[in-house]
Amino acid sequence: xxxxxxxxxxxxxxxxxxxxxxxxxxxxxxxxxxxxxxxxxxxxxxxxxxxxxxxxxxxxxxxxxxxxxxxxxxxxxxxxxxxxxxxxxxxxxxxxxxxxxxxxxxxxxxxxx
Amino acid sequence: xxxxxxxxxxxxxxxxxxxxxxxxxxxxxxxxxxxxxxxxxxxxxxxxxxxxxxxxxxxxxxxxxxxxxxxxxxxxxxxxxxxxxxxxxxxxxxxxxxxxxxxxxxxxxxx
Numbered sequence: 001x002x003x004x005x006x007x008x009x010x011x012x013x014x015x016x017x018x019x020x021x022x023x024x025x026x027x028x029x030x031x032x033x034x035x036x037x038x039x040x041x042x043x044x045x046x047x048x049x050x051x052x053x054x055x056x057x058x059x060x061x062x063x064x065x066x067x068x069x070x071x072x073x074x075x076x077x078x079x080x081x082x083x084x085x086x087x088x089x090x091x092x093x094x095x096x097x098x099x100x101x102x103x104x105x106x107x108x109x110x111x112x113x
Numbered sequence: 114x115x116x117x118x119x120x121x122x123x124x125x126x127x128x129x130x131x132x133x134x135x136x137x138x139x140x141x142x143x144x145x146x147x148x149x150x151x152x153x154x155x156x157x158x159x160x161x162x163x164x165x166x167x168x169x170x171x172x173x174x175x176x177x178x179x180x181x182x183x184x185x186x187x188x189x190x191x192x193x194x195x196x197x198x199x200x201x202x203x204x205x206x207x208x209x210x211x212x213x214x215x216x217x218x219x220x221x222x223x224x
Contacts, residue, residue, distance in 0.1 A: 031210060040121065042201060042216035043157070050210045058211065090156060098144045098205060099164055102212055104156040 002026055006091050006105035013081045013112045021076040021108050023091030029103070031096045032074035033058075034066060036087040037107075043090065049074055050096055081112045116140060117204050119215035128224050132189040136202030136215055139183065146178055146185045147203040150196075151217065157201055161187060192222045 004025045013019055025032065030051045035043040035058075045058030049068040063085060065077045074093075078085060088109050092102040117138045126132045134148075145164050149157035163169045163176040163185065175188040185204075189196055202215040 033212070035214075040216060042117075042119075043203075043214040045211060045213065048210055056210075059213070096210065098207075099162065101147055101159040101162055102157075102203075104158075106156050 004091055004093055004103055004105035006089075006108050008108060009106065011108060011110050013078075013110065015082060015112060017081050018077070018079050019081065019110075020078075021089055021091075021110075022073070023075065023105060024073045025091075025093040025103070026072065027093060027103065028071070029093035029095055030071070031094045032068065033092045033094075033102065034064075034074070034076045035090045035092065036060065036085075037090060038087050046076065046089075081110075083112045086110060086112045116213045117202055117215040119200075119202050119218050121216055122219040123221050124218055125221045125223060126192050128192060128194060128222055130192050130222075132192045132196065132220055132222070134187040134189075134200050134202075134218050134220065136185045136187075136204075137183055138185070138202075138204045138213075140204065140206050141180075141183065142207050143180075143183075143204045144207055145205040146176070147205070147212070148174075148176060148187045149201040149203060149214075151199045151201055153198075160200070189220075192220075194222050194224045196220060197222045 033048040034046040047066040091105040161176040199217040
């Protein structure tokens with residue numbers, strides 16, 4: 001049982017390049033999330049998808065777009081990468097209930113030069 | 114004011130001692146509260162969840178919630194060097210979707 005799978009694990013981009021971070025879960029969860037983690041800042045919510053077909057902005061959505069491709073997959077796109085987007089990105093999923101915790105992928109470490 | 118606040122630490126305790134980690138939150142409508150542990154270079158993993166006022170115990174871990182004071186804490190009894198990690202407090206509001214994290218407290222347990 002793979003849980004939440006993120007690809008790639010590492011990526012280096014030049015300023016202005018674009019890329020898509022992929023996330024897939026096999027736990028039949030309805031809700032999926034993208035967070036970024038920077039030193040001293042904790043995890044900050046970029047976008048979330050409460051269910052297939054819906055997406056909403058989180059705390060720090062600027063510079064990102066998302067696509068909920070189907071129930072399993074939720075991708076995060078950087079259209080024009082900036083050095084400020086250097087971070088570790090985590091995808092997570094959960095059952096859409098107040099009491100259900102988040103299940104995290106292993107993260108993608110992105111460096112923008 | 115940040116929505117979820119934690120002391121960044123580091124908090125250093127000797128092996129066998131009780132480690133006390135604290136968290137305050139600003140949204141009075143918050144429904145669910147979680148503690149995650151994160152080792153360096155790894156993803157967060159759930160330690161405890163708590164939803165109603167009072168204490169909840171699971172092995173060496175006790176979560177405490179006081180909604181009137183907007184305060185949640187985690188106690189780790191008999192701390193072990195393997196408990197050395199960053200502990201993240203997370204709060205979920207009404208609707209069951211947005212989970213907001215504190216910046217985390219780094220804990221060091223000295224052998």
